[in-house]
Amino acid sequence: MRTTQLFGNAYSFGNLKELFAKANEEKSGDQLAGIAAADAKERMAAKLVLADVTLAEIRNEPLLPADIDEVSRIIEEGVDEPAFSSIASWTVGELREYILHQGTTGRHIERISFGLTSEIIAAVTKLMSNLDLVQAAAKIEVLTTCNTTIGQRGVLASRAQPNHPSDQVPGMLASLYEALSYGIGDAVLGINPVIDSPENVKRLLEATKEVMAKWEIPTQNCVLAHIQTQMQAIRQGAPADMVFQSLAGTEAGNRAFGIDLSLLDEADELIRAQGSSTGANRWYFETGQGSELSSESHAGIDQLTLESRCYGLARKYKPFIVNTVVGFIGPEYLYDSKQVIRAGLEDHFMGKMHLLPMGCDVCYTNHMQTDQNDMDNLGLLLGAAGVNFLIGVPMADDCMLNYQSTSFHDIATLRDVLRRSPAPEFAEWLGKMGIMNQNGLTPSAGDPTLFT
Template sequence: MNLTTRVLGKTYQFLNLKEVMAKANEEKSGDQLAGIAAEDAKERMAAKLILSDLTLADIRDHPLLPPETDEVSRVIEDAVNEKIFTEIRNWSIAELREYILGQQTGNDQIRRISRGLTSEMVAAVTKLMSNLDLVQAASKIEVTTHCNITIGQRGVLSGRAQPNHPTDSIPGMKAALYEALSYGIGDAVIGINPVIDSADSVKNILLATKEVMEKWNIPTQNCVLAHIKTQMKAIRQGAPADMVFQSLAGTEAGNKAFGIDVALLDEANDLVRREGTGTGPNLWYFETGQGSELSAEAHHGIDQVTLEARCYGLARKYKPFIVNTVVGFIGPEYLYDSKQVIRAGLEDHFMGKLQQLPMGVDVCYTNHMKADQNDMDNLAVLLSAAGVNYLIGVAMADDCMLNYQSTSYHDIATLRETMRLRPATEFEIWLNRMGIMENGRLTPMAGDPTMFM
C-alpha cells in the first residue's frame, strides 16, 4: 500500500491509512481540534491523491478500528456480501467514484455494489467528491421504508413535525403540532424531544400524539426521542410507540458514552417488534452527527467523516424507518461555519444513502456558529435536489426547547412547491381530505392551526 506522493515539488509521506483518511477530509474544525487535519491545502491534495489510488481491498485489509476490539467494526464487517466484494475488491477509490457518478449507473447498480462496501470505503469515496458530486450521486439512490406509511419515493419530500416544548406541556406541544399539520408537515413522524427523560413523561407524550393521530385519522407515526431504556420501560407499561429512537456513535466507546451497546439495541429491536404499535417492517429512528465521538473522547484518532459513515454501518443492521444527521447541532468546535455545515450535510446524506439508509437531515445551526438562516436555506435546497427523504420542521425554525435553529414548517412546504415535490402519498390523500392541499399545492386553508381546535 503506497502512502507516498509528490505534489508541487514536495514529497508527502503518510504513516498509515488512518492519517491519509483524516488529511483527505475537507476542512473541518473537529479534525483540527483532534489534531489530525491536513496542515494546508497542499497536504490535503496529497492525501486525496494517495487515497484515490488505494483499492477497496487496501481499505478493508487495514482496518482503522479492528473488529477484535470494537463491536461497531464487527457489525460493519458482518454485513459485507463477500461475493460482491470479491468482484470489486481491486477497484481503486477513484474507480468507485467514477462508477457511482457514471451516466449508466442507476439505483439498482448502486444498491447492489453497496452490499459489498464497508463504511470506511464509503467514507473514502466521499472524500474525493465535490459538493455537486455528492448531490448527483445521492440523487440516484432511492430508499423507501414503511412504518405505518411509506416514505422515500422519488418526488417525495417528507417532514418530521418536531413540536418540542420547554416544559413538556402537552397543550403546548399540541399547539405546535397543529401548526405543523396545517402546513402539511408530519408524514415522516411526529417526533418529540422530551425535557423529562422518564417513562411516565414518555408515555404521556406518546398517548397525546396517538390521540391526535386517531382523532383526525392521520396516516403517520409517532416517536419520543428519549433514551432507549426509557422508551423500553414506557412500552412495557403500555405506551403506544410506533417506533423507537436512539442516537448512535461510530465506535463502541462512543456508544457506551450514550449508555448503549449492540446487545441493548438488539433487545429494543425485539421489544418494538413484539409490543410496538407500528405496522412495520421499519420501526427505528436513529440520529447521528459529525463530532459526537470526539466530544466523548471516543474517536480513536479517526476523522469525523469516517466515524459518521460508521454510524450508518451500525444503523443499517436494524433496517430503520428514518435516520437523521443533526448536522449543525453540536457547534463550531466540530463544524465551524456555514461552509463546513453545508459540506457535512451533503456528505452525511450521501454516505447514509450509499449504505441504503432512509436519510433525513436536520438542517440546523447553533447561535454561536458562523452561520445564519440563509445558509440553512441553501443547504435545504441542495438536499432537496439530492433526494433527501425528509427534513425537520419546528415552529418558526426556532426550537424553544433544544435552543437551536432549524427549518420551519413553512420552509418545507416552500421547498416542496419550489422543487416540485410532494408529501408521502397516504399523507397527501389525508391533506386533500382535510382541505389543506389540492393538486399537490397548499390551499388558502393551509397554515391555520385552528382547524384542529
C-alpha cells in the first residue's frame, strides 16, 4: 500500500498496477477498463507517489509476472544487469530529471536504456509533460538499415501507403507515383492488402519491386498482411525486403493477433534467409494504445504501459521501422484530439527510449472528436521530437482502411517548415529525378506523370 496526502485528502494505492493506471493522463480506454483515476486530484496524487518509487521496486513488483506471460519474459531477459545495477536505486522522478537534464545527451540515454524495463520507461513517461516528451525524444538518434539507412538527425523519412480498395495494381501504382513525386517513400513502400492470401501478397510485392527496379529507387517494400501469409508468399518466391506484424503488450493480446514468440522467431529466420533486402534490419512492427483492451487481454494494466511493453517485445527483433497507429482504433481508447496528441508523443518517446526506429501514423477515425488541424499539430510536434518517419496516403484519406492520416504533401510541408530532408540515398535519387534540389522540392514535384 502506498499513500499520500494532497489538498487535505488522503490517497492510497494498493499495488503498482493500480498506481500506474491512476498516474496516467486521462484516456478513455483506461476509463472503459475501470482502472483510471477518479479525477485530476487523484491523478496528481498518483504521480506524486510514483515519482518516489525506485526503479528496483518496479522491477521487483512485476505488473504481469514473467512466469505467466512470454512478453514479460522477453522484457526481463533483455535487461542489461550492469546497466540496471547502476541506476536501480534511482526513483522514477530522478530518472525523469536525468533524461531531461541539459547535460544528458542521446549517448547517455543509450547507455542506460538496456538497463530499463518497459514498465520503468512507462513510469517515467507518466511524469512528463508533452514538451518534456518532445525534448527527451529529440535527444535520441536511432539509425537502421534495410536496403537503405534512415534515422539520421535532420532526416524525416516517410512511408508511402498506396492502398487500393480492391488491390488493383494500376490503382495502387497511381497512388504510389503521386507519393514518389512528392518525395515520399524513403522508409518503405508499404501496402495494406484487402485480400490476405499468399498469391495476392506476392503479386503486390512483385509490383512494387518492379517500380523500384525500373526507376532505381533506393528504398524497401513490404505488404502488411498477416505474418503467416507473408511467410507463405516468401516461400513461394515473393521479393520481400522485410516482414510486418502488429504487436500487443501481453501474450494473450498477441494470441488475439494470431501470433506468438515462436512464430515471430520463425519469421525472423525466414526473412533473414530468403528476404530480398541487404541490411541487418528486416522487420516492420505496428502498435497502438488500446489493442489489448479491445481483445480483453489487458490484464488490468493501463494502455500506456501495455504500449511500452510492445516496444520491449519489438526490441528483440531489431526492426527497421516501428510505428504507432495512434488514433486508428477509435474514441473508446483515445476519445479526442487532446488524448490522441498525448498518446502520439508518449508512444514516440517510449519507442525511442527502447532505442527503436520510431515512427507514427498521425491518424484518426471519423467518429473521433478530432480533425485534420489536430493532426497537423501532432505532426509538427513529432517532427520537432525527431520522429524517424511518418505515413503518407493520398489526400490524407485512406480509401481502403477508411481513416484519416497525413497526405504526401503534408509530409513535404513538414520537411520544409522543420528543415528536414528525406533519407540521404533517397534525396540523391530525388535530385536525379528533378523532383528535389538543394532548395527543396522543384516545380516538377507533385506530378505523377513523371513516372508514366
